[in-house]
Amino acid sequence: MGAEQPLVPQxxxxxxxxxxxxxxxxxxxxxxxxDKAAVSCEGATRS
Amino acid sequence: MNQIARRLAGMGVGRxxxxxxxxxxxxxxxxxxxxxxxxxxxxxxxxxxxxxxALEKMLDDCDAKVLFLSEQYRGLVEPYEDRLGKLIxxxxxxxxxxxxxxxxxxxxxxxxxxxxxxxxxxxLDDFNIIYSSGTTGLPKGILHSHIxxxxxxxxxxxxxxxxxxxxxxxxxxxxxxxxxxxxxxxGVGGTTILMTKSDAPKxxxxxxxERVTHAMLVPVQYQRILxxxxxxxxxxxxxxxxxxxxxxLRAQIxxxxxxxxPGRLIEIYGLTEGAGSxxxxxxxxxxxxxxxxxxxxxxxxxVLDEQGRVLPQGEVGELxxxxxxxxxxxxxxxxxxxxLFWYDRDGRLFFKSGDMGKIDEDGFVVLLxxxxxxxxxxxxxxxxxxxxxxxxxxxxxxxxxxxxxxxxQWGESPMALAVRALGSKVTTEExxxxxxxxxxxxxxxxxxxxxxxxxxxxxxxxxxRELRAPYWEGxxxxx
Numbered sequence: 001m002g003a004e005q006p007l008v009p010q011x012x013x014x015x016x017x018x019x020x021x022x023x024x025x026x027x028x029x030x031x032x033x034x035d036k037a038a039v040s041c042e043g044a045t046r047s
Numbered sequence: 048m049n050q051i052a053r054r055l056a057g058m059g060v061g062r063x064x065x066x067x068x069x070x071x072x073x074x075x076x077x078x079x080x081x082x083x084x085x086x087x088x089x090x091x092x093x094x095x096x097x098x099x100x101a102l103e104k105m106l107d108d109c110d111a112k113v114l115f116l117s118e119q120y121r122g123l124v125e126p127y128e129d130r131l132g133k134l135i136x137x138x139x140x141x142x143x144x145x146x147x148x149x150x151x152x153x154x155x156x157x158x159x160x161x162x163x164x165x166x167x168x169x170x171l172d173d174f175n176i177i178y179s180s181g182t183t184g185l186p187k188g189i190l191h192s193h194i195x196x197x198x199x200x201x202x203x204x205x206x207x208x209x210x211x212x213x214x215x216x217x218x219x220x221x222x223x224x225x226x227x228x229x230x231x232x233x234g235v236g237g238t239t240i241l242m243t244k245s246d247a248p249k250x251x252x253x254x255x256x257e258r259v260t261h262a263m264l265v266p267v268q269y270q271r272i273l274x275x276x277x278x279x280x281x282x283x284x285x286x287x288x289x290x291x292x293x294x295x296l297r298a299q300i301x302x303x304x305x306x307x308x309p310g311r312l313i314e315i316y317g318l319t320e321g322a323g324s325x326x327x328x329x330x331x332x333x334x335x336x337x338x339x340x341x342x343x344x345x346x347x348x349x350v351l352d353e354q355g356r357v358l359p360q361g362e363v364g365e366l367x368x369x370x371x372x373x374x375x376x377x378x379x380x381x382x383x384x385x386x387l388f389w390y391d392r393d394g395r396l397f398f399k400s401g402d403m404g405k406i407d408e409d410g411f412v413v414l415l416x417x418x419x420x421x422x423x424x425x426x427x428x429x430x431x432x433x434x435x436x437x438x439x440x441x442x443x444x445x446x447x448x449x450x451x452x453x454x455x456q457w458g459e460s461p462m463a464l465a466v467r468a469l470g471s472k473v474t475t476e477e478x479x480x481x482x483x484x485x486x487x488x489x490x491x492x493x494x495x496x497x498x499x500x501x502x503x504x505x506x507x508x509x510x511x512r513e514l515r516a517p518y519w520e521g522x523x524x525x526x
Binding site: 006007008009010011012013015016018019020021022023024025026027028029032033036037038039040041042044045046 | 048072073074077078081084085163165168170171174192193194195196197198200201210230233234235236238239240241242243371372373374375376381384385396
C-alpha cells in the first residue's frame with residue numbers, strides 16, 4: 001500500500017494544518033525541555 | 048534516538064521501510080520506536096502474546112527489514128529464525144542477549160553519534176502496523192499514517208495532556224491502548240514512565256511517588272487496582288485524568304473509581320482501525336456509567352441492521368463509525384479492508400465495528416456484545432453483556448463471562464462461567480436459579496460453571512473464543 005493513494009481517505013493538510021509528525025514534535029520538545037526526563041523505566045531515565 | 052535513526056539509515060532503512068520489535072517494555076524499546084520513525088521507517092510492534100507461528104506470518108507479512116528482539120521472547124522467534132528471509136544482513140538486533148547471527152543493541156548503536164538526524168516525513172507516510180488479535184488465518188496488519196497519529200496525539204490535549212504530564216504506562220508497548228497515551232505524552236513533551244508488566248501495588252507506589260497525572264488502563268487493571276487492600280492509603284491526588292479503553296468498563300467500577308480515585312475518568316470506545324470513537328466523561332455523567340459516552344474527537348456513529356440500513360435511536364444493531372482518524376487500511380489486504388466499509392446516503396465512508404449496541408435517547412452509546420459473541424437462541428438475539436451485568440450484581444460473583452453453548456432445541460443457549468468471591472460456598476445451581484428468576488425467558492441460563500479465573504489477553508479482554516471452544520468441539524461452525 002503506497003503512501004500516495006491510501007484505500008481509506010486520510011486527513012489532509014487543510015484538515016490539520018498543525019501537522020508536524022511525532023518525531024518532529026519529539027525533537028522540538030527535546031530542544032524546549034533539554035533537562036527533562038522524557039522516559040523512565042525500572043529506575044533508569046533518559047531525557 | 049538520533050543514533051538509532053542514523054544506524055538504521057546506514058543500513059539502508061529509510062522512508063516506508065518496516066522495522067519490527069518483539070520485546071518487553073523498556074527505554075530501548077521506546078527509543079527504537081521513535082528512532083525508527085525519525086529514520087522514516089514504519090514501526091511494527093509485535094504482540095508478545097502471539098504464538099510463534101502467528102509471529103512468523105506477521106514478520107513475513109509486514110516485510111520487516113530489521114527485527115529488534117529481547118531475551119524474554121527469543122523462544123517465539125527461534126523456531127523459524129532461519130526462514131526470516133526478508134530481514135537484511137545485520138538486521139537481527141538483540142537488546143539483551145548474545146547469540147550467533149544477532150548483533151548486540153549497544154554494540155550496534157555505538158558507532159553512531161547523537162547529533163540531530165532527520166528525514167522528511169510526509170502526512171501520508173506509514174507510521175506503524177499493529178496486528179489485530181485474530182487467532183486464525185493471516186493476521187491483519189492495521190496500518191496508520193503519520194497524520195492520523197499526529198492528529199490523535201494533539202487531540203488528546205483535551206484530556207489535559209501537557210508538558211507537565213507524567214504518564215504511567217503499564218500495558219505493553221505493542222498495544223494501541225498503550226501507544227495512544229504514550230504518543231500523546233511524547234507529543235506534548237511530557238514524561239512517560241514505563242512499567243515492564245502490570246502490577247497493582249507497583250502501579251500505586253509509582254503513581255504516588257512520581258506524582259503521576261495520567262494513566263491509560265484497561266478494565267481489569269481498574270478492577271485489580273481498586274481492589275488492592277491498601278488502595279485508599281495511597282495519595283493519588285496528582286491525577287488529572289485516567290483513561291479506560293479496549294473493553295467496556297463496568298458501571299460499578301466506574302462508580303467506585305469516581306468515589307475513590309481523584310481526577311477525571313474518561314472511557315474511550317473505538318477500534319484500533321480508527322473511525323468512530325466515543326468518549327464518556329464519567330465525572331460529568333454519573334447517570335450514564337452504563338454507556339461508553341457520546342461520539343467524540345470528530346466522530347459519527349450509526350447503528351445498522353443486518354441489511355445495512357440505519358436503525359432509529361434505541362434499536363440494537365451493529366455500530367459503524369467515521370472520523371478523520373482512520374487507518375490507511377489493512378496492510379496488503381485490500382479485500383479485508385473493504386469488508387469493513389459501509390457508505391451512507393451521501394457516500395461517506397464508515398467502518399463497521401463488529402460491535403452490537405444502541406444509541407439511547409440522550410445520544411449516549413450503549414455497547415452490548417461483539418457481533419460474533421452474540422448468542423442466537425431460538426431465533427432471538429441474546430446479549431451476553433446483559434446477563435453478565437446481572438450476574439455481577441450477585442454478591443458472591445466477582446467475575447463472569449457468558450457464552451453460547453450448543454442446544455438441540457434452541458440452536459444455542461446462554462451459559463455462565465463465573466468466578467466466586469474468595470471463601471464463597473455458593474453453588475452453581477443457586478446462582479443459576481437466582482439469575483433465571485431475574486432474566487427473560489430467552490436469556491435464561493442453561494448452566495453455570497465455576498472457574499478460578501477467566502482467561503484474558505494482556506490488555507484485559509476476556510478470551511471468549513477460548514472459553515467457547517470445548518463446548519463446540521467437533522461442530523462445523525459457531526466459534
